[in-house]
Amino acid sequence: MKDFELYLRKAGLAENTVRSYLYGIRVFLSNYELKMEDLFEYKGYLLDNFKPKTVNLRLQGINKYLTFIGQEDLKLKFVKIQQKPFLEDVISHADYLFLKRMLKKEGNLKWHFVVWFLGATGARVSELIKLKIEHVEVGYFDIYSKGGKMRRLYIPKNLRTSCQKWLDVENRHSGYLFLNKFGQPITARGIAQQLKNYANKYQLDTNVVYPHSFRHLFAKNFLAKHNDIALLADLMGHESIETTRIYLRKTATEQQAIIDKVVNW
Structure with missing residues (x-):
């Protein structure tokens, strides 16, 4: 860490x-490993608990460190700073159902269930890749954060039942739920890339077909069906309910539809 500090000071950065x-690097290194899955998980944690400006400051520190150690291929993208009065880049419920249906129709059940789990559980992609068949059997996945806090990821009954039928056909009864072609747990990067591939294949907007988009969809759908923002905050693993309030907003498309319907003067 001393060498990295010297590297930063030689770059002429301000003391603060x-x-x-x-500080950010020490927090990361004490809780995570230097691999893409952990970097995605860390970014998800930041997004859920800090304002965009703070998130980008932490990401900038991480990226500086990755450059310092010669791991630039792991660098993370920054988040947009501007706060808009609407949600953007969220997959619509119709497109979510269409994607699920097309994957199932073509017999691509693994990816059918990847999409379904993302949309019906609110899981972060870093959590999804850790799901095991045993979790499907009991109906939930207890996730322990680095700070010792526990959040329960529930698997809805209809998803659980359908998934168990698929697993029975596959003759799989234990181990990680989603595997790659080599029989290893699928990676966060692999999921993100494959979702883009299917978006292109089915002519969906690639800007809204990415793992975290389905987490947003889960939150919006939950509030539409069960207007309990405090419960949603717990389910999402948000430390502050203020973070969850963004899901009370409409997407720009929904706002336009409301205006078209309501404003006739």
Whole structure:
């Protein structure tokens, strides 16, 4: 860490910036490993608990460190700073159902269930890749954060039942739920890339077909069916209910539809 500190100081960064970067790196290294799955998980944690400006500051520190150690291929993208009065880049419920239906129709059940689990559980992609068949059998997955907090990821009954039928046909009764072609747990990057491939194949907007988009969809659908924002905050693993309030907003498309319907003067 001393060498990294010297690297930052030689770059002429302000003292507060150096301290901020060093603090962020220490937090990351004490809780996560330097691999893409953990970097995605860390970014998800930041997005759920901090404002975009703070998220980008932490990501900038991580990226500086990755450059320092020669791992630039792991660098993370920053988030958009501007706060808009609507949700954007969220897959519509219709497109979610269409994607599920097309994957099932073509017999691509593994990816049918990847999409279904993302949309029906609110799981982060870093959590989805850790799901095991045993979790499907009991109906939930207890996730322990690095700080010792526990969040329960529930698997809805209809999803659980359908998934168990698929697993029975596959003759799989234990181990990780989603495997790649080599029989290893699928990666977060693999899921993100494959979703883009299917978006292109089925002519869906690639800007809204990405893992975290389905988490947004879960939250919006939950509030539409069961207007309990405090419960949703618990289900999403948000430390502050203020973070969850964004899901009370409409998407830009929904706002336009409401205006078209309501404003006739």
